Amino acid sequence: MPELPEVEVTRCGIVPYIENNVIARVAVHTVNLRWPIPTELNVLLSNQTVSTVSRRGKYLVLHCSTGSIIIHLGMTGHLRVLPDSAKPSKHDHLDFFFNSGILLRLNDTRRFGTVLWTEADPQQHKLLTNIGPEPLSELFNDAYLYQKSRGRKIAIKHFIENSNIIAGIGNIYANEALFHAGIRPSTPTGKLTNSSCHKLVNAIKDVLIVSINSGGTMFDFRNGSEKLGCFHQNMMVYNRGGKPCQFCGKIIKQKILGKRSIYYCQTCQR
Numbered sequence: 001m002p003e004l005p006e007v008e009v010t011r012c013g014i015v016p017y018i019e020n021n022v023i024a025r026v027a028v029h030t031v032n033l034r035w036p037i038p039t040e041l042n043v044l045l046s047n048q049t050v051s052t053v054s055r056r057g058k059y060l061v062l063h064c065s066t067g068s069i070i071i072h073l074g075m076t077g078h079l080r081v082l083p084d085s086a087k088p089s090k091h092d093h094l095d096f097f098f099n100s101g102i103l104l105r106l107n108d109t110r111r112f113g114t115v116l117w118t119e120a121d122p123q124q125h126k127l128l129t130n131i132g133p134e135p136l137s138e139l140f141n142d143a144y145l146y147q148k149s150r151g152r153k154i155a156i157k158h159f160i161e162n163s164n165i166i167a168g169i170g171n172i173y174a175n176e177a178l179f180h181a182g183i184r185p186s187t188p189t190g191k192l193t194n195s196s197c198h199k200l201v202n203a204i205k206d207v208l209i210v211s212i213n214s215g216g217t218m219f220d221f222r223n224g225s226e227k228l229g230c231f232h233q234n235m236m237v238y239n240r241g242g243k244p245c246q247f248c249g250k251i252i253k254q255k256i257l258g259k260r261s262i263y264y265c266q267t268c269q270r
């Protein structure tokens with residue numbers, strides 16, 4: 001499932017192909033994603049220039065002349081840049097054709113993705129306006145996490161996965177960051193000390209930066225060729241239940257917390 005690093009890697013991958021390029025036409029192959037794709041996209045976007053591509057949490061925003069396209073990749077979505085002669089196949093739901101001879105294609109097996117159009121400020125859109133600070137910004141710091149966590153009884157893993165608290169963190173990076181911070185995923189949020197908030201803030205920033213720099217965990221087509229991102233090689237706990245901790249050698253625990261798996265080392269995380 002794409003989290004902040006995967007979306008940022010996608011953004012970096014598509015920017016050289018679509019920024020400052022003109023959309024020739026849009027072909028909607030499947031209307032029904034999480035919400036219906038606006039069928040009038042072709043009329044709205046033909047001959048518009050994509051001025052910039054930004055990211056907010058797990059959302060991509062393609063800023064055009066008269067409005068913005070908001071894209072969320074859902075659980076299985078990904079964007080690809082292809083020659084405009086490439087025929088769509090199953091699960092290819094949307095193509096943006098550019099005057100330059102390429103197309104930007106959305107493929108999404110499970111169809112939980114989102115493509116919406118807004119002519120207002122996209123940051124004020126109801127999907128984006130309540131998102132918490134970007135974890136790689138200065139707004140996300142020790143004092144912020146400490147203050148937000150006071151009095152909260154929910155597990156720290158669920159707390160940091162809440163996009164109203166921090167943007168863009170999901171199952172993979174929550175598990176990994178908590179390992180690096182030495183904190184058990186089930187720890188009640190309000191019990192975090194100043195010191196543990198400091199460690200967790202740094203761990204979140206570090207795992208996200210390492211992942212972005214290694215191409216995330218999904219598709220990485222920076223530098224023009226599509227390949228798999230290689231953050232898997234850096235994973236210490238995620239999907240490693242039953243395997244030895246790479247730090248201390250104890251077996252990584254896998255449990256269910258709130259319907260989803262948590263992974264942690266009993267020795268390294270307290």
Ligand SMILES: [Zn+2]
Nearest residue numbers: 245248265268
């Ligand atoms: Zn360990």
